[in-house]
Amino acid sequence: MKLPSRPATHLTEAASWRLLQSLAPETWIVREVTERDYGIDAYIEITSAAGEITGDLISVQLKGTDSIEWKKPKTTAGAEPAKLKDLEDRHLTARSPSIATSTANYWERLPVPVFLFVADISAHAIYFAPVEQTIRREYAKLASQDSISFPLVKGFSLSEDVGGPTVEWFAKRERLHRDFVYQISGLVSHAESFHDFIETNQGRDSFMEVDADAHLRFRALYNSCRMAAAYLGIEWAVDSLQSLYKSDRAQFKDEYVWLHELTLDRALVQIESIFPTILRAAIDLIENVEGDYWRRQDPILHAVCSSNALGWLIHRMEDNLKRRQ
Structure with a gap:
């Protein structure tokens, strides 16, 4: 049977x-x-x-x-x-x-x-x-x-x-993808204004309080760069926000001020050294490595990353860094 x-x-x-x-x-x-x-x-x-x-x-x-x-x-x-x-x-x-x-x-x-x-x-x-x-x-x-x-x-x-x-x-890393899409769009679209912010907020009066608008712009720049670096696998050799606030409080002994220009200057120097690297890696990912995906999912971002204007801005950042070294 x-x-x-x-x-x-x-x-x-x-x-x-x-x-x-x-x-x-x-x-x-x-x-x-x-x-x-x-x-x-x-x-x-x-x-x-x-x-x-x-x-x-x-x-x-x-x-x-x-x-x-x-x-x-x-x-x-x-x-x-x-x-x-x-x-x-x-x-x-x-x-x-x-x-x-x-x-x-x-x-x-x-x-x-x-x-x-x-x-x-x-x-x-x-x-x-x-x-x-x-x-x-x-x-x-x-x-x-x-x-x-x-x-x-x-x-x-x-x-x-x-x-x-x-x-x-x-x-x-994959859980970061949705945040990366949002953050990298902001970094790319505001790359020049962020670059100007970094340059104009260095070398100021060390004892001045950072005003609220500049403080918020700094945090937006910091968080976007940190998140993008994590997703792209770039080492984030920048002091944490917590340690920046802690060192500021210890140095200036002012419990009513979160951030002074001296502390902001130090953080911006660190971010400035990694900002072009983040942008280059993001552009390569969006334009080349995952080009077909981004071209279909976000054609405007893909077009911006493929533009000569962004490339020239990164060259200018890198030249500025070389001159200061």
Whole structure:
């Protein structure tokens, strides 16, 4: 007598879920979604090391495969021979199973960071890819293809000690994206006025109180630059606002004044040194790296970033810095 049998796809799916449950960090709460035909298989809530429920969520689609075909990196020039094998292994690359572009469109619209987890059953490993970044970089494919695959890096594995923290780092960066869109629009559109503000508010009377209007403009400049630097991966070597206020209070002993010109001057010198770097990185991202995405999503911002006027302004900033060094 014939009996029902489990399809191979069901076996692979079950093995993938067992792998995820065994490899997920203890700080993750994995919540499986019962209806999985819409591109999301699970939501993961990230708790703190102390077990606090943070509300930080990521969404996951889990794909299983019997094995992954890895390719060697194009170059490992400069690596020490003893470390070369480990370097090559960690930087092996592959492509994920194909995903329908309709699903990728859906992922790009979700407010929660999305990850593709690919379970390699034979290797007993799960590799992850932050999908929104790839979608923005390969945005034209969403309109011209029926499916899309995502790059996998062998070092991006939940089996690695840094696997969980790396997922969380990518998630934090993706949560900054909406703020980045808002803040970088302000930085680009007001780049010249911010540059003028930086120049005209240095070398003033050190003991004067910074007036309310200048104080608010400084905070707008500070917060926009800090947020953009975090998103773009640029080191933010500028004193925190809290430390600026604290040092100002300690130096001037004036409990009724938040900020004096001397403290503002010091902060603006620090911001001035990084401002052109932030603008250049943002322009490269918007004009080149994610050009198709920004051209369709915000054509005005893309046009401004492609203009010669902004490029000349950055050159002027950099020349001013060189003269002062």
